[in-house]
Amino acid sequence: MQLLVSVRSLEEANLVGGAGVDLIDLKEPHYGSLGATSSEIWQAVVSQWHKRSPVSLALGELSGVCSVDKVPQETHSVKIGLAHCGRTPGWQDKLSAVIEQLPGKVHRVAVHYADAHLAESPSLDDVLNMALQLDCQTFLVDTFDKSAGSVFNHLSTTQLEKLRERLHCEGRQFALAGSLLAHHLPSVVQIQPDIVAVRGAVCHRERTGEIDIKLLRSFREQLRVAFQHKTRKVLSRG
Numbered sequence: 001m002q003l004l005v006s007v008r009s010l011e012e013a014n015l016v017g018g019a020g021v022d023l024i025d026l027k028e029p030h031y032g033s034l035g036a037t038s039s040e041i042w043q044a045v046v047s048q049w050h051k052r053s054p055v056s057l058a059l060g061e062l063s064g065v066c067s068v069d070k071v072p073q074e075t076h077s078v079k080i081g082l083a084h085c086g087r088t089p090g091w092q093d094k095l096s097a098v099i100e101q102l103p104g105k106v107h108r109v110a111v112h113y114a115d116a117h118l119a120e121s122p123s124l125d126d127v128l129n130m131a132l133q134l135d136c137q138t139f140l141v142d143t144f145d146k147s148a149g150s151v152f153n154h155l156s157t158t159q160l161e162k163l164r165e166r167l168h169c170e171g172r173q174f175a176l177a178g179s180l181l182a183h184h185l186p187s188v189v190q191i192q193p194d195i196v197a198v199r200g201a202v203c204h205r206e207r208t209g210e211i212d213i214k215l216l217r218s219f220r221e222q223l224r225v226a227f228q229h230k231t232r233k234v235l236s237r238g
């Protein structure tokens, strides 16, 4: 299970990259769940980090996505939110057209908002179908409204486990996010996503605050302990 941390600047990327997180994700939390940073920040972070750690970019919501042409070649993956697309006919074609503009080797991340009713985003099945059609290598479940609880306020552990099974059958990676905190980690390891993605849990006060290296180290340690605990339980049952 890999740990992804969302950062908003080169300074934060250096901090989390230096702490050895598996994946660096760039987004501006002031602009929403998948708010984009400037293309200058994309360039600075990707050029500095791509050889040591995969760097992903949040490009905002499909309704306002911009600067696709400025995505650096060495970017590992990009994600685009589907807020307000739930009732917009033809969103799949629009998304496909945007994705076509990306540099060839950039991976695509499909995003399902667990609080789709708040985001007015497409259903889980619709996003899954799109992910397969557009050959998205990773499927991320996140939340749109960060004031409406965590991902577990909207989807159960069982629903998320089933989703992981389905994605693995289709050969896709499963990334789980959505205001995850340390106390959610036993459920997270139960679900076994490939990637655990956080920001708020490792920030001073809230996700729009600054990353706190002590919180990051503590979260990573708690993830390791929860994972070890789960592995021991499985072994003792066998």
Ligand SMILES: O=C[C@H](O)COP(=O)(O)O
Pocket (backbone or CB within 6 Å): 006, 025, 027, 142, 146, 177, 178, 179, 180, 197, 198, 199, 200, 201, 207
């Ligand atoms: O991609 C992951 C998100 O940035 C998670 O942010 P969050 O932990 O504040 O919900």
